[in-house]
Amino acid sequence: MLASSAILAGVAVSGAAQAQDIDFTIAVSIPAATHGWTGGVVYHAERAEAEIEAAYPNVDVIVSTASSATAQVSALEDLTATQDLDALVILPFTSEELTGPVAQVADGGTFITVVDRGLTDPAIQDLYVAGDNIAVGANTATWLAEQLGGEGQIVVLRGIPTVIDDERIEGFTQVIDETNIEILDIQYANWNQDEAFTLMQDYLARYPNIDAVWANDDDMLLGVLEAVDQAGRDDVRFALGGNGMKQVIEMVQAGDERTPISTPYPPSMIASAMYMTLAQFTGQAPMRGSFLLDAPLITPENADQFYFPDSPF
Amino acid sequence: MLASSAILAGVAVSGAAQAQDIDFTIAVSIPAATHGWTGGVVYHAERAEAEIEAAYPNVDVIVSTASSATAQVSALEDLTATQDLDALVILPFTSEELTGPVAQVADGGTFITVVDRGLTDPAIQDLYVAGDNIAVGANTATWLAEQLGGEGQIVVLRGIPTVIDDERIEGFTQVIDETNIEILDIQYANWNQDEAFTLMQDYLARYPNIDAVWANDDDMLLGVLEAVDQAGRDDVRFALGGNGMKQVIEMVQAGDERTPISTPYPPSMIASAMYMTLAQFTGQAPMRGSFLLDAPLITPENADQFYFPDSPF
Numbered sequence: 001m002l003a004s005s006a007i008l009a010g011v012a013v014s015g016a017a018q019a020q021d022i023d024f025t026i027a028v029s030i031p032a033a034t035h036g037w038t039g040g041v042v043y044h045a046e047r048a049e050a051e052i053e054a055a056y057p058n059v060d061v062i063v064s065t066a067s068s069a070t071a072q073v074s075a076l077e078d079l080t081a082t083q084d085l086d087a088l089v090i091l092p093f094t095s096e097e098l099t100g101p102v103a104q105v106a107d108g109g110t111f112i113t114v115v116d117r118g119l120t121d122p123a124i125q126d127l128y129v130a131g132d133n134i135a136v137g138a139n140t141a142t143w144l145a146e147q148l149g150g151e152g153q154i155v156v157l158r159g160i161p162t163v164i165d166d167e168r169i170e171g172f173t174q175v176i177d178e179t180n181i182e183i184l185d186i187q188y189a190n191w192n193q194d195e196a197f198t199l200m201q202d203y204l205a206r207y208p209n210i211d212a213v214w215a216n217d218d219d220m221l222l223g224v225l226e227a228v229d230q231a232g233r234d235d236v237r238f239a240l241g242g243n244g245m246k247q248v249i250e251m252v253q254a255g256d257e258r259t260p261i262s263t264p265y266p267p268s269m270i271a272s273a274m275y276m277t278l279a280q281f282t283g284q285a286p287m288r289g290s291f292l293l294d295a296p297l298i299t300p301e302n303a304d305q306f307y308f309p310d311s312p313f
Numbered sequence: 314m315l316a317s318s319a320i321l322a323g324v325a326v327s328g329a330a331q332a333q334d335i336d337f338t339i340a341v342s343i344p345a346a347t348h349g350w351t352g353g354v355v356y357h358a359e360r361a362e363a364e365i366e367a368a369y370p371n372v373d374v375i376v377s378t379a380s381s382a383t384a385q386v387s388a389l390e391d392l393t394a395t396q397d398l399d400a401l402v403i404l405p406f407t408s409e410e411l412t413g414p415v416a417q418v419a420d421g422g423t424f425i426t427v428v429d430r431g432l433t434d435p436a437i438q439d440l441y442v443a444g445d446n447i448a449v450g451a452n453t454a455t456w457l458a459e460q461l462g463g464e465g466q467i468v469v470l471r472g473i474p475t476v477i478d479d480e481r482i483e484g485f486t487q488v489i490d491e492t493n494i495e496i497l498d499i500q501y502a503n504w505n506q507d508e509a510f511t512l513m514q515d516y517l518a519r520y521p522n523i524d525a526v527w528a529n530d531d532d533m534l535l536g537v538l539e540a541v542d543q544a545g546r547d548d549v550r551f552a553l554g555g556n557g558m559k560q561v562i563e564m565v566q567a568g569d570e571r572t573p574i575s576t577p578y579p580p581s582m583i584a585s586a587m588y589m590t591l592a593q594f595t596g597q598a599p600m601r602g603s604f605l606l607d608a609p610l611i612t613p614e615n616a617d618q619f620y621f622p623d624s625p626f
């Protein structure tokens with residue numbers, strides 16, 4: 001059986017691509033495309049899988065998506081039951097539910113790369129890759145404070161109650177607190193475009209003057225913009241998000257006056273984590289540690305560097 | 314000329330490897346092998362160059378070594394005069410002398426990756442890769458304090474006056490200060506084996522009892538061990554370095570009682586930086602940010618993970 005499979009494989013491949021043994025197996029466990037950002041994660045993970053397997057025929061990358069924390073736990077069980085994983089790159093659905101299952105995978109000797117949402121016990125991971133959420137908030141606030149001359153009235157939308165959201169808000173409010181800008185209100189809209197639309201309608205009904213709104217995330221920004229446009233409110237001089245969503249970068253590129261900047265918190269960080277994990281195995285490159293992505297302002301001048309036309313996000 | 318070269322190239326290559334255009338050029342500027350650690354840097358840079366060019370025929374990696382800061386500045390001028398660099402990976406000889414020249418390269422649109430020794434102005438770099446020197450000192454001190462039961466008399470050797478050395482000493486002394494361990498003396502030996510030998514001879518002559526010595530670096534540790542052995546001093550229970558030099562990891566693997574641990578500050582971090590820079594260009598992987606390598610204790614149980622038999626370091 002084995003011998004004839006090998007012969008068949010030999011017939012099927014061209015001169016360039018010889019059938020090779022797989023030396024390393026890297027599993028990538030990510031949330032399914034439940035919103036724009038995770039849609040980008042799935043796109044970039046699958047793209048990096050193809051790129052890596054083309055460059056390294058001896059590496060097998062397995063991308064597995066899950067639509068809930070429970071489904072992700074099951075997916076981990078399936079992945080480890082059927083093969084020996086050299087590495088697991090995981091963007092945990094939730095920290096609490098995934099910590100135990102990932103610890104079990106680590107106990108089996110698998111290199112663990114955690115992306116974005118940390119586990120409850122950081123000692124489990126070998127490599128941590130994340131965006132700088134404090135900088136996302138602080139860089140946005142610094143720009144806004146300068147534009148508003150250090151005064152005015154603004155509203156803020158929060159995401160899902162998580163460390164990520166806490167950090168963004170912390171970075172933002174620390175800068176704003178040192179100005180005369182008043183935060184009229186700050187409420188959760190769960191990184192959801194529809195909820196952001198509804199919350200912004202409420203803000204607009206309650207506050208006759210809003211100089212600027214910070215939506216904390218570009219998905220929510222789209223809902224905010226719709227609400228402001230429907231209300232025909234000209235007082236809103238700036239409406240800012242964050243994450244570097246494709247549609248928002250297009251606004252930045254076009255010189256939109258209300259949304260002239262964004263900050264990257266790119267879903268392609270899953271690819272960064274995959275390439276870094278790969279280097280641990282294909283090179284002698286030590287990759288244990290923490291990689292914190294910068295969050296530079298995306299402006300009309302540099303927007304093309306953050307724009308991936310084929311990406312859904 | 315060009316056409317006939319191409320034909321010759323076509324004859325020389327096998328079916329698998331077609332002559333391809335170079336899409337990306339990555340220059341790597343590093344110090345020459347002036348001591349053990351930089352010898353490891355050169356080895357790992359050249360190894361990663363070969364690995365990367367084999368996996369990506371459209372990437373050209375140019376490794377350039379320099380034996381002084383002035384020579385490194387000249388090398389940068391040569392590299393940028395003769396070709397268009399997409400990226401520069403640089404381990405600066407000194408921070409002060411290289412900051413201006415690297416800023417000039419950055420102004421030309423080249424992606425800048427700085428390794429280990431930071432520039433005076435961090436805003437110049439796109440990516441920073443470094444070891445965790447605070448952890449190198451603190452993890453060593455924590456282990457040593459436990460072994461000594463929180464008391465005893467020790468001596469410490471410092472390296473070259475740099476931020477790196479300051480951080481290691483800071484991490485070490487912060488932990489030791491919370492114990493009853495007395496640091497008898499702490500002097501510079503410039504990460505040099507011969508100077509460490511001389512300094513340790515002086516320490517041994519002046520202090521009749523030394524429970525442990527921390528050499529801060531494995532090159533210096535070799536000098537320290539030679540001095541202790543020549544003096545026949547049995548009071549020195551532990552002699553520890555740091556960096557994960559091959560000879561020292563061999564001691565750890567062999568269960569040496571006086572040097573049972575090391576901490577990694579691997580010269581192969583140049584390879585980590587090269588692979589990360591590569592991902593910025595070959596993938597859609599965002600690589601702007603800071604990567605801080607962990608410094609876990611190297612023990613007999615995990616020493617093989619940190620041991621590269623072919624490396625000079």
